[in-house]
Amino acid sequence: MLRLLANRLALSVPLLFVVSVLVFGLASLVPGDAARTILGEQATPEAVAYLRNQLGLDQPWYERYGSWLAGVLHGDFGTSILSGQDVWTTLNTRLGVTLSLVLTALVVSTVIGVALGLVSAVRGGVLGRVVDVLSLIGLALPNFWIAIVLVSLFAVQFRLFPATGYVPLTASPSEWISSLAMPVAALSLLGIAIIGKQTRDSVLDTLGAEYVRVLRANGVSERRIVFVHVLRNAAIPIVTAMGVVAVGMVGGSVFIESVFVLPGLGSLATQSTLDHDLPVILGLGVYFTMLVIVVNVLVDLAYGFLNPKVRAS
Amino acid sequence: MPTLHRSRLLTAAVASAMALTLAACTTSGSSSTSGGNTSELNLQFTGVPISLNPALAGAGGSTVYTALAYDSLIHLSNEGKLEPDLAESWKYVGAGNKVFELTLREGVKFASGKPLTAEAAVASMQYFLKAGGPLAPSVGAVDKVEATGPKTVRITYKTANPDAAGTMDQYHGIGVLIGPDGVANPQSLLTKSDGTGAYVYDNATSVAGSRYSYTKNPSYFNPKAQQFSKVSVRVIGDPQAVLSAVTTGQVDYATGSPATADAAEAAGLNIVKAPFFNWELVLGDTEGTISKPLADPRVRQAIGYAINRDALSKAFGANFTKPSTQQLIEGADGYDESIGYTFDLQKAKSLMAEAGYAQGFPLTVLTESILDRNTTYSQAVADALKAIGITVTLKVVSTTVPAFIGEATSKKYAASIWPSAGPNMFQNYSQVSGGLFNPFGHKDAQLDGIMQRASAADGSERTALYQQASQRFQELAWLIPLIATENVYYVSSKLEGISASVGNPNPMPVGPTPELAWRKA
Numbered sequence: 057m058l059r060l061l062a063n064r065l066a067l068s069v070p071l072l073f074v075v076s077v078l079v080f081g082l083a084s085l086v087p088g089d090a091a092r093t094i095l096g097e098q099a100t101p102e103a104v105a106y107l108r109n110q111l112g113l114d115q116p117w118y119e120r121y122g123s124w125l126a127g128v129l130h131g132d133f134g135t136s137i138l139s140g141q142d143v144w145t146t147l148n149t150r151l152g153v154t155l156s157l158v159l160t161a162l163v164v165s166t167v168i169g170v171a172l173g174l175v176s177a178v179r180g181g182v183l184g185r186v187v188d189v190l191s192l193i194g195l196a197l198p199n200f201w202i203a204i205v206l207v208s209l210f211a212v213q214f215r216l217f218p219a220t221g222y223v224p225l226t227a228s229p230s231e232w233i234s235s236l237a238m239p240v241a242a243l244s245l246l247g248i249a250i251i252g253k254q255t256r257d258s259v260l261d262t263l264g265a266e267y268v269r270v271l272r273a274n275g276v277s278e279r280r281i282v283f284v285h286v287l288r289n290a291a292i293p294i295v296t297a298m299g300v301v302a303v304g305m306v307g308g309s310v311f312i313e314s315v316f317v318l319p320g321l322g323s324l325a326t327q328s329t330l331d332h333d334l335p336v337i338l339g340l341g342v343y344f345t346m347l348v349i350v351v352n353v354l355v356d357l358a359y360g361f362l363n364p365k366v367r368a369s
Numbered sequence: 370m371p372t373l374h375r376s377r378l379l380t381a382a383v384a385s386a387m388a389l390t391l392a393a394c395t396t397s398g399s400s401s402t403s404g405g406n407t408s409e410l411n412l413q414f415t416g417v418p419i420s421l422n423p424a425l426a427g428a429g430g431s432t433v434y435t436a437l438a439y440d441s442l443i444h445l446s447n448e449g450k451l452e453p454d455l456a457e458s459w460k461y462v463g464a465g466n467k468v469f470e471l472t473l474r475e476g477v478k479f480a481s482g483k484p485l486t487a488e489a490a491v492a493s494m495q496y497f498l499k500a501g502g503p504l505a506p507s508v509g510a511v512d513k514v515e516a517t518g519p520k521t522v523r524i525t526y527k528t529a530n531p532d533a534a535g536t537m538d539q540y541h542g543i544g545v546l547i548g549p550d551g552v553a554n555p556q557s558l559l560t561k562s563d564g565t566g567a568y569v570y571d572n573a574t575s576v577a578g579s580r581y582s583y584t585k586n587p588s589y590f591n592p593k594a595q596q597f598s599k600v601s602v603r604v605i606g607d608p609q610a611v612l613s614a615v616t617t618g619q620v621d622y623a624t625g626s627p628a629t630a631d632a633a634e635a636a637g638l639n640i641v642k643a644p645f646f647n648w649e650l651v652l653g654d655t656e657g658t659i660s661k662p663l664a665d666p667r668v669r670q671a672i673g674y675a676i677n678r679d680a681l682s683k684a685f686g687a688n689f690t691k692p693s694t695q696q697l698i699e700g701a702d703g704y705d706e707s708i709g710y711t712f713d714l715q716k717a718k719s720l721m722a723e724a725g726y727a728q729g730f731p732l733t734v735l736t737e738s739i740l741d742r743n744t745t746y747s748q749a750v751a752d753a754l755k756a757i758g759i760t761v762t763l764k765v766v767s768t769t770v771p772a773f774i775g776e777a778t779s780k781k782y783a784a785s786i787w788p789s790a791g792p793n794m795f796q797n798y799s800q801v802s803g804g805l806f807n808p809f810g811h812k813d814a815q816l817d818g819i820m821q822r823a824s825a826a827d828g829s830e831r832t833a834l835y836q837q838a839s840q841r842f843q844e845l846a847w848l849i850p851l852i853a854t855e856n857v858y859y860v861s862s863k864l865e866g867i868s869a870s871v872g873n874p875n876p877m878p879v880g881p882t883p884e885l886a887w888r889k890a
Binding site for chain 1: 619803
């Protein structure tokens with residue numbers, strides 16, 4: 057298991073390098089640059105040349121990339137061309153918002169999804185069909201639409217939650233929760249649907265296994281069969297689904313952050329791409345890749361915890 | 370043991386979820402009233418600042434990011450009047466509107482503590498011109514800027530500039546003075562302001578791209594005009610999110626839109642509005658390079674007569690749009706109610722027939738969905754032109770304004786749709802004589818002559834010449850006016866002193882006197 061993890065982490069280094077090269081290449085291919093963004097299309101060539109020189113954009117691409125890479129190896133991700141802010145500090149500030157949103161949504165999705173899937177599989181009947189229908193609705197409704205409905209109801213109509221904005225956990229835990237309640241709800245619905253459906257299918261498969269019949273024949277209680285034996289064996293596909301949901305939530309957070317005006321990584325990604333703010337775009341590329349690597353490592357760890365065969369291999 | 374671990378985990382997760390819901394319900398009051406502290410002003414703006422460096426900053430409403438921390442030589446009030454600010458007085462020197470002189474206010478300091486002197490003002494203005502930011506083309510053809518005394522600054526123009534005072538306001542950049550430290554290190558202005566404004570930028574409590582915070586400037590020259598202890602500008606782009614934020618009191622002032630204005634009014638907000646954009650069909654290909662029929666003025670005029678502007682205005686909300694029949698919006702200096710296009714389909718068809726295009730022709734029109742959300746204006750124009758046989762294909766840019774401008778100036782399109790603006794013909798003419806309004810570089814000696822004479826004239830003589838220019842625009846039919854749209858703002862009832870006008874459709878919260886600044890009700 058440790059070797060697997062070591063391999064994963066070792067592979068992540070070249071992966072991060074390749075991603076940074078790709079991001080740099082793709083961002084450079086987009087017409088225009090930050091100097092044009094700042095000065096506008098009517099700027100004189102002299103003004104553009106002056107600003108490009110000031111910002112170092114007139115250097116050859118390999119020198120700019122090399123300079124960025126050398127900085128990163130020394131822990132310096134550079135500064136944003138447009139805002140002048142330190143990229144690493146900006147990313148860390150914004151990561152707190154996105155992680156708060158995504159992790160909380162993942163926990164909520166898992167708890168509710170597993171609970172609904174389990175009840176549906178074990179009880180079946182009308183309840184099972186209700187869960188199925190709810191899953192379909194969750195899959196069909198776009199999260200930004202749900203977000204708008206939630207704001208109209210719970211912020212504008214009933215004034216239960218703030219309509220927009222984010223309060224850091226360190227500033228006020230209760231306001232942090234309040235500011236995240238609706239974004240988490242909007243982001244969770246799809247996750248609940250996916251995890252709920254996966255749990256139901258997986259548990260139903262496992263309940264039909266030979267060993268469950270043997271356990272029942274030996275008089276083991278249904279509760280013990282479900283929670284001790286079935287759930288554990290059904291867990292691997294559920295954990296896989298959680299990994300997929302987590303990565304999907306990072307992408308989905310872009311829309312949610314826009315509707316709830318949360319200063320997270322998603323809105324930063326959109327803005328910096330439009331602005332041709334290359335240091336921020338590169339930082340984001342590396343950051344998002346690291347997030348995906350961490351999620352995959354956590355999924356691997358969960359596999360090992362749940363399945364002794366994985367640990368042994 | 371694993372069972373125990375899992376059940377603990379499950380319990381903890383359920384407890385977290387319940388706590389989240391419970392806490393959300395119990396803390397809602399404090400969050401929903403966060404904008405209610407009247408010593409704080411919470412503003413909304415649609416986009417992030419292009420730059421916090423005034424020499425590179427953007428125009429229009431985005432001026433708020435710099436206006437809070439940087440006073441200008443002359444202040445443009447909400448009513449569109451020019452008021453003394455860092456300059457106590459100003460005048461043209463000699464005749465011909467080519468030399469302009471300002472006398473600076475005494476006792477003003479920059480945020481760095483350094484005093485405002487004529488040398489500092491000149492250095493700031495020269496840096497502005499060298500930086501060549503988005504506002505640089507709008508300040509006239511400056512030949513030189515010099516200090517003619519310890520408190521006097523003189524600007525000499527290469528050609529007459531009848532609106533020199535107007536270009537020294539908070540919206541044009543050159544008169545927005547940066548201190549010597551900021552001029553020496555412009556990059557520092559992104560995190561630390563160096564102006565003479567009522568507030569200073571507070572980088573520590575700001576989140577770039579999301580919230581920009583300002584605190585009182587302790588050395589501001591008129592403390593009575595500092596109406597708030599703190600001002601924040603929140604970046605909220607989505608119109609629905611804007612409405613939610615202002616309705617629930619999270620922001621006190623926001624940029625509205627016709628789509629949400631009724632809901633805002635129903636929620637008890639004050640609606641402030643002023644005419645701003647004059648949407649136009651830009652028929653730039655007047656030599657017929659891409660579309661041969663457009664070389665004939667009769668075809669271009671036919672297009673002007675084929676559009677039912679009253680119907681367009683009604684369709685898009687008569688409260689926030691008006692039919693636009695000429696180059697300037699109503700109320701602007703040079704607007705002439707006796708001229709303009711009328712809707713006359715018969716005349717349009719006759720002109721098309723005279724030009725040899727009775728059967729019409731295909732036309733690709735470049736448009737965008739950034740300002741014209743869902744391209745509703747453009748589609749309406751395309752429908753209207755069917756009546757005279759012109760089959761319009763819309764090419765839509767939906768990414769960014771610079772991307773649209775890039776396409777519009779590429780000479781690949783014979784026509785495009787984009788709004789012009791300007792409180793007088795001088796500013797409007799400066800805008801539309803180049804760039805995306807004139808991608809093929811057409812010129813008209815008669816129009817240029819009128820504008821040259823207007824630039825050196827004053828008062829009613831100038832207005833009359835502006836009106837002649839408007840008439841000439843109609844004859845040339847390079848630009849077909851469509852509808853005029855209004856800037857709409859939502860204002861909390863806790864604020865007063867806010868208005869907008871044709872002369873200033875983008876009101877700012879600060880001013881050099883208490884009467885010119887916004888204040889709590």
